[in-house]
Amino acid sequence: MPHSSFFAAPLALLCLCAPLASAAPQDLNQVRGAVADWLDAQLAPTPNASYQLGEIDRRLRLEACQQLDLQLPQGYRLAGKTMVRVRCVAGARWAINHPVTIAINATYYVAARPLAAGHTLQAGDLATQQGDLAQLPGSVILDPAHAIGRVLNSPVAQGGPLRSELLRAGMVIRQNQRVRLIFRSEGLEVSNEGIALNAAAVGETVRVRVGNQQIISGLARQDGMVDAGP
Template identity: 55%
Template sequence: MRFIFPALIAISSACALAAPQNNDTLRREVEGWVQQQLSTSAAPATITVGEFDSRLRLAACARRDIQLAPGARLIGNTHVRVRCVEGASWAINLPVQINQNVSYYVAARPLPAGQVLSAADIQLQQGNLGQLPGSIVLDPSQALGRTLGTALASGALLRAEMLRAAIVIRQGQRVKLTVRMNGIDVSNEGAALNNATEGQLVRVRLLGNQIVQGTAMADGSVNATP
């Protein structure tokens, strides 16, 4: 009997490898993978993995690699690529629908180009992230204090590319210039030679026509290095 038992094991293993890959198992694995990828997202997601073609018969696979299909994003209607990396040689793209209900911002009223946005200018809405532009404003801090680059009708979507950082220093403005030397802050005053938003470089003319360049700060001052 000790000779027959190993033979039975070998036959059983060969039959198992010959069996086709279970398509339902693949769908569950893809759903689990997508859930894991979205586990850190603040918005809960509903995931629907598409059905396989009923005629599809994939060879049995001992180990699979799951990734987003090239060019796809984990949002809306997308595709996930499953590739067998052990036991067979095949790859397949599965359609996946991801629905995420998020809060986003729109214009609360008609807004002209050049408007510096305040809380009264924006309004909260709810919607499916997969049906919204990728640059939609989800956090009010992305919009408040920014300058609108184009006019918007009431209810129009706020998008990141529409917004510019507010100008904190204007050409000709008197500014405080601070230079740190040997651990000591030395302050002076001068006239700004250009407009600047926070973080941009600004040139400052001091008494005696000396010109110094520094970084514009949110409070309208300038920090420079010697």
């Protein structure tokens, strides 16, 4: 911007500018390049990620910086329309937010047909979809293993994305079911049978009545057995 037009700018624009120093001002293209390098490093482990840099306000006049520090501002994430916080930590004292847009194309899972609440998901209930994760809930299912065998808390329409908060673990033990308890101690394993007093999903506590009086608590396993200790 020519020197004469700078002084002709309205007062509202002047407030965006740092006081002019005798040294050359910070090269904003250098700041832009630093943001690009930081994003390249941050997104390197993420397949199919791309970004577009927004524009820095060219009316800014920043003192020349010797060392920049870059990070995400609190509450922002590396997806969608976001910001990168650029701070000068040596040679000057200033900070700006640089706008960026990040797209992450990925395969996620949706309902292959209308699914009712209480339904236990099977492989045939899932269909794949391609999309930008920045436009989807952060809890969308990306791995079918995180959905198959789990139970829906609420109905999902055909094509609706499957999300982790909609799912709960399926019951592997039913109340009044006969189960096998496994006891392990110092390398020895002993088993016994009993009646489950409550239903339980994998990893949940189940109380088992053994004989007429004894009640033992343990953790439900995927195979329907109960780990009873130690």
